[in-house]
Amino acid sequence: MTQDELKLEVAKAAIEYVVPDTIIGVGTGSTANFFIDELAKIKGTIKGTVASSEATAERLKGHGIPVFDLNSVDEMSVYIDGADEADPGLCLVKGGGGALTREKIVLAVADKFVCIADDSKKVDVLGKFPLPIEVIPMARSYVAREVVKRFGGEPVLRDGFTTDNGNVILDVHGLEIVDPVSMENELNSIVGVVTNGLFAARNADVFLCGTKDGVETITAK
Numbered sequence: 325m326t327q328d329e330l331k332l333e334v335a336k337a338a339i340e341y342v343v344p345d346t347i348i349g350v351g352t353g354s355t356a357n358f359f360i361d362e363l364a365k366i367k368g369t370i371k372g373t374v375a376s377s378e379a380t381a382e383r384l385k386g387h388g389i390p391v392f393d394l395n396s397v398d399e400m401s402v403y404i405d406g407a408d409e410a411d412p413g414l415c416l417v418k419g420g421g422g423a424l425t426r427e428k429i430v431l432a433v434a435d436k437f438v439c440i441a442d443d444s445k446k447v448d449v450l451g452k453f454p455l456p457i458e459v460i461p462m463a464r465s466y467v468a469r470e471v472v473k474r475f476g477g478e479p480v481l482r483d484g485f486t487t488d489n490g491n492v493i494l495d496v497h498g499l500e501i502v503d504p505v506s507m508e509n510e511l512n513s514i515v516g517v518v519t520n521g522l523f524a525a526r527n528a529d530v531f532l533c534g535t536k537d538g539v540e541t542i543t544a545k
């Protein structure tokens with residue numbers, strides 16, 4: 325099976341977690357795109373969605389799926405999104421597409437987080453995938469120095485990329501993230517950091533993992 329076929333399988337499996345007559349939070353990226361296309365087939369059963377990026381909003385609207393402003397929403401049954409890495413505790417690295425901040429904000433409102441990804445994203449320890457940090461542009465050198473001082477690694481500015489919020493991304497290479505919750509919190513305490521791509525303080529509740537033998541449903545260990 326190709327990676328795209330595995331993504332399609334987990335996207336289909338995620339439809340089981342869509343609660344009728346509620347608002348659904350929708351993530352960003354190639355796996356989330358497969359989910360959006362599946363969601364379009366049952367769009368009449370939900371109240372609508374909240375999008376975690378401009379790209380996702382555009383794709384949802386293209387299918388005629390209602391997209392609400394998060395400020396007008398106070399309840400969301402589930403948030404469904406991909407990931408760049410997932411550890412056995414279902415702590416994640418996200419933000420490969422640069423949407424980490426809006427993803428974390430939308431997730432904050434949701435009752436449940438269902439992560440969908442193919443099995444190449446499963447790791448024992450997070451950090452092989454460079455950890456994205458969204459940074460206010462004027463703070464990028466300061467934040468990079470602080471990251472190296474506190475955690476090591478090698479922060480690299482994502483060249484030519486601006487987030488939906490008008491900020492830049494530092495991708496930190498070479499980390500071995502053994503305590504994702506404390507690293508997430510400490511990184512977020514550095515002045516100039518908007519947020520980082522660790523989803524650990526709020527991790528996934530369920531990981532639908534696409535394998536060649538079918539979709540594995542993993543809950544946090």
Ligand SMILES: O=C[C@H](O)[C@H](O)[C@H](O)COP(=O)(O)O
Nearest residue numbers: 353354355406419420421423
């Ligand atoms: O900013 C992007 C998101 O965090 C994505 O969920 C993540 O990068 C995974 O994307 P994909 O499904 O394309 O591998």
